[in-house]
Amino acid sequence: MKEKIVSSTAVLREAWQAHGDGLVYPCSFGGESSVLLDLIHRAELPIQVLTLDTGRLPQATYDFIDEVRRYYAMDVRIVFPDYREVETMLLQYGPNLFLASAELRKHCCEIRKVHPLQRVLKDKTAWITGRRREQSKGREHIQVRESDNVYGLIKYNPLLDWSWEEIRQYIDGHDIPYNHLLDQHYVSIGCECCTRAITVGEDPRAGRWWWENEDTLAECGLHVTSIRRGSGENEQGEGI
Numbered sequence: 001m002k003e004k005i006v007s008s009t010a011v012l013r014e015a016w017q018a019h020g021d022g023l024v025y026p027c028s029f030g031g032e033s034s035v036l037l038d039l040i041h042r043a044e045l046p047i048q049v050l051t052l053d054t055g056r057l058p059q060a061t062y063d064f065i066d067e068v069r070r071y072y073a074m075d076v077r078i079v080f081p082d083y084r085e086v087e088t089m090l091l092q093y094g095p096n097l098f099l100a101s102a103e104l105r106k107h108c109c110e111i112r113k114v115h116p117l118q119r120v121l122k123d124k125t126a127w128i129t130g131r132r133r134e135q136s137k138g139r140e141h142i143q144v145r146e147s148d149n150v151y152g153l154i155k156y157n158p159l160l161d162w163s164w165e166e167i168r169q170y171i172d173g174h175d176i177p178y179n180h181l182l183d184q185h186y187v188s189i190g191c192e193c194c195t196r197a198i199t200v201g202e203d204p205r206a207g208r209w210w211w212e213n214e215d216t217l218a219e220c221g222l223h224v225t226s227i228r229r230g231s232g233e234n235e236q237g238e239g240i
Contacts, residue, residue, distance in 0.1 A: 001166060001169065001170070004161065004162055004166065005039070005170075007158075007161075008035075008036075008039055008158040008159055008162075009039050009042070009043050009158075011144055011145075011156055011157075011158040012036075012039060012040060012043055012045055012047070012128070012156075012158055013043060013045065014145075014156075015047075015126055015128060015154075015156045015158075016045045016046075016047055018126070018154075019124075019125045019126040019154070021048070022123075022124050022125035022126060023047055023048070023124065023125070023126045023127070023128065024047070024048045024049075024050060024120065024121070024124050024126075024127050024128070025040070025047050025048065025049050025050070025127065025128040026050055026051065026052065026117060026120070026121075026127060026128075026129075027049050027050065027051050027076070027130075028051065028052075028130065028189065028190070029051060029061050029064050029065055029068075029179055029189070030130070030179060030182075030188065030189040031164070031167045031168065031171065031178065031179070031182050031187070031189075032130030032132065032159055032162075032167060033130060033179075034167075034170075034171050034176055034177060034178040034179070035130075035159060035162070035167055035170050035171065036128065036130055036158065036159065037049065037068060037072065037074070037176075037177075038170075038174060038176045039158070041072045041074065047128070048077065049074060049075070049076050049077065050076065050077035050078070050079055050120060051065065051076060051077075051078055051079065052079050052081075052112070052113050052116050052117060053078050053079065053080050054081065054112035054113060054191050055080070055081070055086070055112065056112070056191040056192055056193055056194075057191060057192060058181060058189070058191075058192040058195070059192075060179055060180050060181045061179055061181070061189065063180070064177060064178065064179040064180070065078070067177040068177050071176070071177050077120075079116045079117075079119070079120055080116065081111055081112045081113075081115060081116050082111075082115065082116075085111045085115065086111060086112065089107070089108065089111050093107075096193075098193065098194060098209075099211065102209075102212050105194075105209060105212070112191075117151075118151070121151050121153060124153060125153055125154065126153050126154040126155070126156060127148075127151075127153055127154075127155055127156070128155075128156045128157075128158065129155060129156070129157050130157075130159055131157045131159070131160065132157075132159050132160055132161070132162055132163075132164075133160050133161065134162075134163055134164065139160075142157055142160055143157070143160070144156065144157055144158070144160060145157075164187065168182070181195075181197075184197050185197040185198055185199070186198075186207060187207055188207040188208050190208060194208060194209055195207060195208060196210060
């Protein structure tokens, strides 16, 4: 564990030294977020932290955001989708469009998550994610530092070799703020309507978009390799 903490902190320092104010951490406020926020704070790195408020987040996530702001005296930029896009989408498809089809669910993700992220990354050169190799088959081969072909940035993955058990061990061992949905067996935390707890022995991927056909790749589009592709990496755990 100590070696991984040192290694992950070194990646964060490298990213900051290389990009400075061009670096941003879009935080989903899941389990991985607790570790990264604490490492950033301990290393005294002034990395900008932001989160995408889709308008449908669980109350526990908002509580966690407030706790982070108080505990670390940290500014968290909260980014919203374009209200005009949301209003147009809801007028055309209704508030529960994500249940109608995988295509409409991805459309909802695009409006509420992808477009806001594109907007905030427009003037940046690099971003930090909480992606881990353990999270899905689509992430088995990710590297610490990668070129992001979609956003034209450098992507850093400081936690890529951490296990879920190590994430929880760090949170509990350091007594730091965390999203209390983790205590209710939420491994992946996104919008309240698209996230559920998993049961003992159930695949962590079962916690997101569980109503979709098993053959449909469950992802929201934040980490696809091409903006035009119909499928991408599974969005599990720390989605951003």
